[in-house]
Amino acid sequence: MSDSSRFSLAITMGDPAGIGPEIICRVLHTMTPEELTNTLVIGDIPIFKRAASLIGADIDFQEWTPGHDWSSNNRIAVAQIEGVESGRVEDGKIGAVAGDMAFRCIERAVECVQAGQARVIVTAPLNKAALHAAGHHYDGHTGMLAALTGAPSSFMLLASEHLSTIHVSTHVSLNEAIQRVSEKRIAETVRAGHDHLVTLGHSSPRIAVAGLNPHCGEGGIFGDEDELIIAPAVRALQAQGLDVAGPISADTVFYRATRGEFDLVVAQYHDQGHIPVKLIAFDTTVNVSLGLPVQRTSVDHGTAFDIAWQGKADATNMGAAIAYARCLAGGSTP
Structure with a gap:
């Protein structure tokens, strides 16, 4: 496939027992003909057709095969995953078949990007218990993508209009998260966030590094990691010319960022960054x-099994993930 005919986006179905197929169809139904032409959906055609019928959307899904240019005419190109038993998926239930389908979608998306058939991956939610039940033992999308692409490390950034955070660690226990706080990992996290913001047009991103302990340890009274690990990492980054501040107490740094003082906050662990955003x-x-080595955006919610396949799911977050991905594909600022 030539660069001119490469899809901008490859959208994965997620766990088919959840709300992924529905929210994808809701956004597809609002796309322009040009956007549809540049969108590849990865999953199971019968499941997508059922989701479209659920929301009353007239969407024409057609199987796409590599090596063929795609002229939409309002059709949706679907990379059909093989070897699946979609009839065994139970709505709103954790199941190995559904977990395996979610994995196969990600695997196919990576193949498409690596083959030059798509630019940016957008993922609908998966369920980690279903993924593990299928024998795919990953901590989520980011870890799975790192393993599939051979990346030595990866970072999770949560982006929103008024506050964005990037995490030193994510899906690990709080005890392990503390152990992962190191000068090297903090520097790598800041660099990853800085470089991403530069690609989006920020000439000199302003980055704040949150402290680990209450009040950044209060001079060692509440822990010494902030003084012995985080502060030296920040000083080294400053010496390299980066606009970095910290450690700053977590009970104030996010508020300061929402007031426009910083473009990005480095959170030391999952909940520290996720809760405020x-x-x-x-x-x-x-x-x-x-x-x-691949670009990926995603919704920031789960499979919502409690409302799956009831026509109730809100696609706002999926729309935001797709809009961000289109900006990455086109090299513009979200």
Whole structure:
């Protein structure tokens, strides 16, 4: 496939027992003909057709094969995953078949990007228990993508209009997260966030590094990691010319960022960064994977089994993830 005919986006179905197929169809139904032409959907055609019928959308899904140019005419190109038993998927239930289908979608998306058939991956939510039940033992999309692409490390960035965070660690226990705080990892995290913002047009991103302990340890009273690990890492980055501040107490740094003082906050662990972003931008936060040889955005919510296949799912977050991905594909600022 030539560069001119490469799809901008490859959207994965996610766990078919969840809301992924529905929210994808809701956004597809709002796309322009040009956007449809540049969109590849990865998953199972019968499942997508059922989701479209659920929301009353007239969407024409057609199987796409590599090596063929795609002229939409309002059709949706689908890379059909093989070897699946979609009839065994139970709506709103954790299941190995559904977990395996979600994995196969990601695997196919990586293949498409590596083959030059698509630019940016957009992922619908998967369920980690279903993924593990199928024998795919990953901590989520980011870890899976790192393994599939051979990347030595990866980073999770949550992007929203007023607050964005990148994480030193994500899906590990709090005890392990503390152990992962190191000068090397902090420097790598700051660099990944800095480089991403530069590609989006920020000439000199302003980055704040959150402290680990209450009040950054209060001079060692509440822990010494901030003084012995985080502060030296920040000083080294400053010496390299980066606009980095910290450690700054986590109970103030996010507020300061929302007031426009910083473009990005480095959170030391999952909940420290996720809670403030989701509090102020639950429906529009986009999950972005950095440090990988592929670009990927995602919704920042789960499979919502409790409302799956009931026609109730809100596609706002999926729309935001797709819009961010289109900007990455086109080299513009979200």
